[in-house]
Amino acid sequence: PKPGSAVYAAEHLTVNGGRIAVRFGASGVVQEIQESSGLFIVTFAESIPPGQKFAVSSEQLELAAPYRQGQWLQLKSDISFRSKRVLRAGQPCVVRDVRCGSAMLVVRMAPVAAVDAFDLSVSPEDVEALVGLPASFSNSCGALPEGFAPADIVFATADIAVQGPSGPTVAVGLGDVGMVFGEPTTPEARSKGEVLVRFEARQDQGNPVFLSVLAKSLSRSPLLSCGKRAEVKKPLQFPDGFVADVGSVGIVVQSVVDGHEADVVQIHDGTKEKSFQPLPGTVSLLHDPKVTSDELEARLRELETLATLFDAAGKHGRTVSMLEQNLWAALGMGTGVNLSFLAHQSKWPRLGTLSLEGKCLTLKTTSAEGMDGTLGGESKVRFDHEALIHDATRVDPYAAAIRAAAKGKTVLDIGTGPVCFLARLCLRAGARAADAVESNTSSVERAVGFFEAEARGETSSTGRILPSWAALPNVQEVRREEHAVSVRLTGAELGDQELQLFCGLSTDPDLRLRGRGSYTMLVHEILGDMAGNEDAALVLDDIHQRGLLAPDSVVIPRASSTLLAPTEVLNRTTMEKLVHRLGHSGDGDIKPLTRHSARRFPSAALLADAQALELLDFAKGPQLLQERTLEFRTTRPGDFDGVHMHLHVDLDGANSIDVLGAHSGPDSDSSWSTVYVRLLSKPMALAAGSRIVCRCRADLRDRPARYRLSVAVGEEGSEQHVCDGFEWSGG
Known part of the structure; x- marks a missing residue:
């Protein structure tokens, strides 16, 4: 130096x-x-x-920046142990030390769900910079007040308010769980003895939030707060003769922060219920193990009863705090802390974990003006492609259709993604050549990295996301050329093959694709929760208009449709009601005339067989403006109040994907969601055989795709219009 x-x-x-x-x-x-x-x-x-x-x-x-004590990192890839334990990519950890004479780091793995923090030695290749750090955070840490250390679990001992556009709002409630991150971002906060804490769910928004909090106002132990179960530690005898023995279990139904003079615990001995204000030392918090299904249902009903009381008092934020402290533990998942780190920093994948564990319906409110499609802003969004390629309900039918058709073909793959997995399946099935098009530059670079690793004969760098069924062991050369990346493959069985990877949009005439009639097979997966909302119609129409496909070409999928059906009032389970509250700031109601993205929608709620709102014929060329009148006859009596829509994909006549069917299986799921709209605030009681008419319009001529739906009930000539022109766009 x-x-x-x-x-x-x-x-x-x-x-x-x-x-x-x-x-x-x-x-x-x-x-x-x-x-x-x-x-x-x-x-x-x-x-x-x-x-x-x-x-x-x-x-x-x-001279080079080493790792620092208190620096937050995340696992770059999964780490598996011989005990079958797996640490997932994205799991956060904090540097504790660096070994002398070695590049190995000693990190403290942050707690996740029911797993406590623990120390682990990792190599620098195992970790990368943590995504989602707050602005101005120095990402290093010395000694913290009150003996706290990064990755400690803490609980708020009082409500914490933050200033919003319309005044202060409660962001964190009593008992809400968080994790110590390090020193606060300002000198003033450090001088006050504050620490930076990442709380798992902000009550008024739902997503995680970083707050600077006085260290003295944090508890290392869960609190006796509303919804928690409490155990009697000393015998209690009441004037009316009621006795609560040691070991009796109750639930905290009110706590001091709710405006009462003291905590109130409710105990039930099977015949009598008693509510009382416990003296110090008479009760303690009970840590629930994973309970039986009957015990779980009883526990959930208690929580829903308390949530209803909070509704009446206008305290939806209390419901969020109560559920954050109870739902995860009831399912054996501890505090549920840090699950969002494994799910892109959002509350919704966390709720998806609850939905998957409890096999229950989840509804996510979606804007009427949705995301633009493949030709627009969506090309700049990073999706969870790893989840996509491991979706068997999606991949297996595609693979079967491709194996039956790809031999000897010249393939065009549109929207190939960071793995090029459809193009790979075609080459493995004997395609002569494949041109793959991807508009996201990051995805293109990742795809090239996979091919280059395979050309070097490496497997470890590709194994994280590339499954064995998509690997190409015969990659010989990868060349970065002016207009495309060329991948050459050789093999005794399949002969010489070539893949060209283009970065751009297939609709761009400057993209150096092959000439008219050159492609004998087209594959794509530019499909969203609805058939038209990722611009597949525009893309395929452009390809047909330019004559890129040979007359006898194969198109996979050959068609796709969005199927619509009327629904009755959802008979939600207690768990489903609570999950909905947790995802909607404590509100348990399903808002009418609002589009919802649905997971595990119950097919039993459909009042009639589904019909096509839109049908995209990819083989012949899709119709860009579609207007349909769908007439339904209810198959049974029911209280009609909404409609459900789901994607159906016809790959080749023999293989298909039905997303509602995938969601309905006890052990199956789909990376696609379905769509639900509650149309009526007050349901209509209908007899079996009642007529419901849906007039649908799908305008796919521009992006994003735009939809309009009008609904009437009754026989022709005496129809009652119940919804006149509900509109939405995009995905």
Whole structure:
């Protein structure tokens, strides 16, 4: 290093008998070099005292930024153990130390769900920068107030309000769980003894939130708060003769923050119910193991009863806090903390975990103006492609159709993604050549990286996302050319093959695709929760208009449709009601005239067989403006109040995908969701055989796709219009 060089502390620097003045990884600047001793005089950005000059040797400095104590990272890929334990990619961890003479790091794995924090040695190749850190966070940490350390689980001991556009709102409630992240982002907060905490669910929005909180106001133990189960520790005898023995279990039905003078615990001995205000030491919080189905249902009903009381009091935020503290534990998932780190920082995949564990319906409110399709903003969005390619209900039918048709074909794959898995399936099935088109530059780079790794004969770098059924062991050469990336494959069985990967939109005439009639097979998966909302119609219409396909070409899928059916009032389970509350700021009602993205929608709620709202014929060319009048006859009596829509894909006549069917299986699911709209705030009681007419319009001529739905009930000539022109667009 020379004077003015940027350097980093390679170890803790201590003064005065061992007191740490500079932590390893701290950045500094060389001020001068002592010629007599060879020591470097360095000032560090963070030191005690600030601005102090330190005389250090070259062994105590590094020119490249090392890992720092308190630095947050995340696992780059899954780590599997022989005990069958698996740490998932994206799981956060914090640096505790770096081994001398080795690149190995000692990290503290953050707690996830019911798994506590623990230390682990990892290599730098196992970790990467943590996604989603707050702005101005230094991502390093010294000693914290009250003995807290990064990755400690904490609980709020009071409501925490934040300033919003319309005034302060409660973001975190009493008992809500969070994780200590490190030092706060401002000097003022540090001087007050605050720590930065990531709370799992902000009550007014639902997503995780970072807050600077006084360390003294945090508890390391769960609190006696509303909805929690409590156990009697000392015998209690009441004037009316009721006795609560040691070990009796009750539920906290009110707590001090709800405006009452004291906590109120309710105990039921099977014949009599007693509510009382416990004296200190008479009850303690009960940590529930995973309970039986009957016990779980009884527990959930207690929570729903409390949520209804909160509704009456207008305290929806209390419901969110109560559910955050109880639902995860009831399902054996501890506090549920940090699950969102494994699911793109959003509350909805966390709720999907609850939905999957409880096999229950989840409804997510979706904007009437949805996401643009493949030709627009959606091309810039990073999707969970790893989940997609491991979706057997999606991949297996595609693979079967491709195996039956691809041999000897010249294939065009539209929207190939970061794995090019449809193009790979075609080549494995004997296709002569494949041109794959992808508009997302990041996905293209990842795809090229997979091919280059295969050309080098490497498998470890591709195994994270690339399954064995999509691997191409015969990749010989990968060339980055001006207009495309060319991948050459050789093999005794299939002969020479070629894949060209284009970055751009297939509708761009400057993209160097083959000429008219050159492609004998087309494959794509540009399908959303509805057939038309990812611009598949526009893309396929353009290909047909330009004549890129040979007359006898094969198109997979050959058609796709959105199927619509009228529905009765949803008979939701207690778990489904609570999951809905947790995802909608405590509100248990399903809002009418609102589009919802649905998981595990019950097919039993359909009042009639589904019919096509839109039908896209990919083989002949899709119709871009579709208007249909669908007439339904109810197959049974029921209280009509909405409609359900789901995707159906016809791959080749023999293989198909029905998303509602995939959601209905006890052990199956789909990476696609379905769509539900509650049309009526007050349901209509209908007899079996009642007539429901849906007039549908799907305008696919521009992006995003636009839809309109009008509904009437009754016989022709005496119809009652119940919904006149509900509109939405995009995905």
